[in-house]
Amino acid sequence: MMQQLFTTAALSALTYGAFGTAATVSRCPTSNVCYQVGVPEASASSAQGNIYMQLRAPTTYSWVALGTGQQMRGANIFVMYANGDGNVTVSPRYGTGHSPPQPQSDTHIKLLAGSGIVDNGQTMVANIQCSNCESWNGGSGSLDLTDTSANFIAAWKGGNALNSNSLDASISIHDSNSQFTFDLTQATIASDGNPFVNAGEGTTPPSGNTGSGDGSSSVSEIPKLASAHGIIMSIVMVVLYPIGSVLMPLFGSWMLHGVWQIGSFLVMWAGFAVGVILAQRTGIEFGSTHTLLGTVVVALFGVQPIGGYLHHLHYVKHQKRGLVSHGHIWYGRVLLVLGIVNGGLGLELASADRSLVIAYSVVAAVLFAVYVGGAIFGEVKRARTRGLADRARKNSSE
Structure with a gap:
């Protein structure tokens, strides 16, 4: 029942969508680089006219780009980078293949209100109006403004x-x-205007602006959601579950073990729900190994409390482990390893700093070593207890 409740909540979050700006479509190929696109009704009906795009990324990136097309060669590309005056520059470029895209003046864009360096200098935002993005480079490239699967490409570079x-x-x-x-x-x-800020805030030239406004709040929340999801699930898989697993062999208290693991179980589902919302907002959903494996691991963990209960009943009745006991223990160990590995895949998906990856790996290795040590200690302790009991029975029979 508890598993069904949390699964329903998570799926509800997934189908709800949770974007504050329902009129635009959004995608975050990595957790802190995000893009949005909006098409006015007038442009869609006439197959030409203005379209609106937003590029958003941390200022720790040297540049971030969004392009229309299937591949870099022949794509219409917009490159955003800081201009050094607290604003951003957006450079229209044409993709030529495996060489840097070349600046071009054929694409007509305006940099709109809400663009600039925002979030106390932490984020670059470019809100763009493009008046002729339905075709480019003399007609060699085109974008159908009513396409249900319009091709886009993106790229980014960290650094100064x-x-x-x-x-x-x-x-x-x-x-x-x-x-x-x-x-x-x-x-x-509905209207042919900047969808990323309140209407009527005006526009500024493409070389930079004052950085007024903060763009789409729903997209700016993605790094926070990514951090919350990563922290919660790392704590669950690297700390809570391993500690809960060794409580039983160390202290011999099934009550302490059960309560701890149920608490960890509930925290895991909370972290999963945040991950579901994050996957929806970034547009990743089941398009990565991390989200697929994570969903499978969490779902499989859903039956672990049942195995634990059956193990307890068997032990109370027979005063020894049985097949259900070993199944419960090894099933949990396998899922624990998969969960830790999937945490690493999540860091890779989020393009996490190398220092964070190293810290996660070290903590995971240390806690896993503690877990293995605790399990070995428990087995030794259990063997000694059985030996003493056998000797006691033998002495009493004599």
């Missing part, structure tokens, strides 16, 4: 800020990239 107002600033090769599609029929906005 470019701090340039130049539209042809030199950029180095990306750290990572992504390909995805947007259903533009779900991106329809």
Whole structure:
């Protein structure tokens, strides 16, 4: 019943969507680099006109780009980087293949209100209006504004800020990239205006702006959701479950073990619910190994309390472990290892700093060693207890 309750809550969060700006479609290929697109009804109906895009990333990135097309070669690309004056520059470029995209002036864009360096200098935001993005490079590229699976590409590079107002600033090769599609029929906005801030706040030229506004609050929440999900699930898999597992062999108290693990179980489902919302908001959903494996592991953990209860009943009746006991123990151990591994996959998906990956690995290794040590100690203790009991029975029979 408890598993069904939490599963229902998580699936409800997934189907709800949870985006504050329902008129735009959004995608975060990594947890802190996000893109949004909106298409005015007038543009969709006429197959031409303005479309609106938002690029958002931490200022720890040198540059971030969004492009229309299936691949870098021939794509219409928008590169965002800090301009050094508290604002951002957005440079329209044309993809030429496995070389840096070349600046071009054919694409007509405006940098809108809400753009700039926001969140106390932590985030770069570019809200863009493009008036001719339905075709580019003399018609060799095109974008159907009513396409249910419009092709987009993205790339990003960590490092020092470019701090340039130049539209042809030199950029180095990306750290990572992504390909995805947007259903533009779900991106329809009623009015032909900036959908990322309140109407009537105006626009500014593409070389930079004052950074007024904070863009879409729902997208800006994604790093917080990613941190909350990562912290909760890391604590559960690396700390709570291993400690709970060794409580029984160390102290011999099934009550302490059961209460601890049920508490860990509930915290795990809370972390999973946050992860479901995060997967929906980023658009990743089941498109990564981390989300797929995580869902499977959490679902399989759902039956572990049943195994624990059956193990307890068997032990009370027979005063020794049986097949159900060993099944419960080893089933939990396998899931614990998978959960720890999946935490590493989550860090990779989030493009976490190397220092964070190292810290996670060290803590996981230490706690796992403690867990193994506790399990071995428990087995030795149990063997000694059995030996003493056998000798006592033998002496009494004599």
